[in-house]
Amino acid sequence: MTVNMNKLFFKYYIIITVFFFTTTALFSAETKTFHVPSSIPTNLVDRINKNMPEFLQDLERVLQSERNNLLVLVDKRHPLPEDYKPDNLHPLSRKRAYALNRNDLSLTNDAEAALQRMAQAARKEGITLLVSSSYRSYLYQKNLFNRYVRESGEKEAERFSARPGTSQHQLGTVIDFGSITDAFADTTAGKWIYRHGSEYGWSLSFPKGYEAVTGYIWESWHYRYIGKEACAFQKKWFGDIQQYMLEFIDAWKKQQK
Numbered sequence: 001m002t003v004n005m006n007k008l009f010f011k012y013y014i015i016i017t018v019f020f021f022t023t024t025a026l027f028s029a030e031t032k033t034f035h036v037p038s039s040i041p042t043n044l045v046d047r048i049n050k051n052m053p054e055f056l057q058d059l060e061r062v063l064q065s066e067r068n069n070l071l072v073l074v075d076k077r078h079p080l081p082e083d084y085k086p087d088n089l090h091p092l093s094r095k096r097a098y099a100l101n102r103n104d105l106s107l108t109n110d111a112e113a114a115l116q117r118m119a120q121a122a123r124k125e126g127i128t129l130l131v132s133s134s135y136r137s138y139l140y141q142k143n144l145f146n147r148y149v150r151e152s153g154e155k156e157a158e159r160f161s162a163r164p165g166t167s168q169h170q171l172g173t174v175i176d177f178g179s180i181t182d183a184f185a186d187t188t189a190g191k192w193i194y195r196h197g198s199e200y201g202w203s204l205s206f207p208k209g210y211e212a213v214t215g216y217i218w219e220s221w222h223y224r225y226i227g228k229e230a231c232a233f234q235k236k237w238f239g240d241i242q243q244y245m246l247e248f249i250d251a252w253k254k255q256q257k
């Protein structure tokens with residue numbers, strides 16, 4: 001079996017700047033090899049390889065703008081600890097520009113502020129964003145998943161619900177909007193968020209046709225707050241697929257250690 005090396009590796013250069021007392025600068029380069037996660041399509045890796053300086057500049061900007069675990073990878077293979085709870089949870093209020101489907105909703109401060117900005121913009125166009133689910137604790141997710149298993153069987157439940165610890169909702173930066181059904185995609189709110197969410201830092205986690213990549217069926221209502229910079233980065237380099245970008249960043253951080 002032959003291995004496509006381009007897919008597995010790319011080389012990048014680190015420019016080390018050394019300043020002398022004379023204010024002249026000396027540049028030297030060192031080559032490193034980075035192992036790209038095999039899940040990321042070859043065409044995306046090739047494009048990154050061909051535009052390495054620009055890519056690294058964008059990556060650096062995104063990593064520097066990251067606060068409070070905003071870009072941590074949480075999926076079926078990368079669970080959060082059972083006791084992980086964001087320390088800046090903020091209860092959602094009915095006095096804000098968005099609407100609530102229940103009273104016990106909360107998000108991190110950053111995510112709530114970004115939701116408010118997005119909801120204000122939507123409101124100007126006569127659209128109300130309805131929040132139906134937000135932060136979920138490990139225990140809550142455990143009960144939810146078990147209920148779905150009882151109702152639909154384990155195999156089917158795995159396609160639309162996360163095992164405890166593997167839900168992005170545990171991060172406190174994720175919202176399920178509206179009806180939490182496929183019908184949401186065709187509502188004015190669903191179409192508006194799909195088009196404008198990234199301008200406020202919200203990214204669709206489980207897009208249509210990517211179940212094999214994300215592990216979940218299309219969820220038109222499930223958005224994760226990752227910040228505007230990361231949304232633009234995802235669109236520019238990763239085919240607008242959040243999973244590819246987060247897997248890449250996860251591998252990148254681990255290999256820098």
Ligand SMILES: [Zn+2]
Nearest residue numbers: 169175176222
């Ligand atoms: Zn969700």
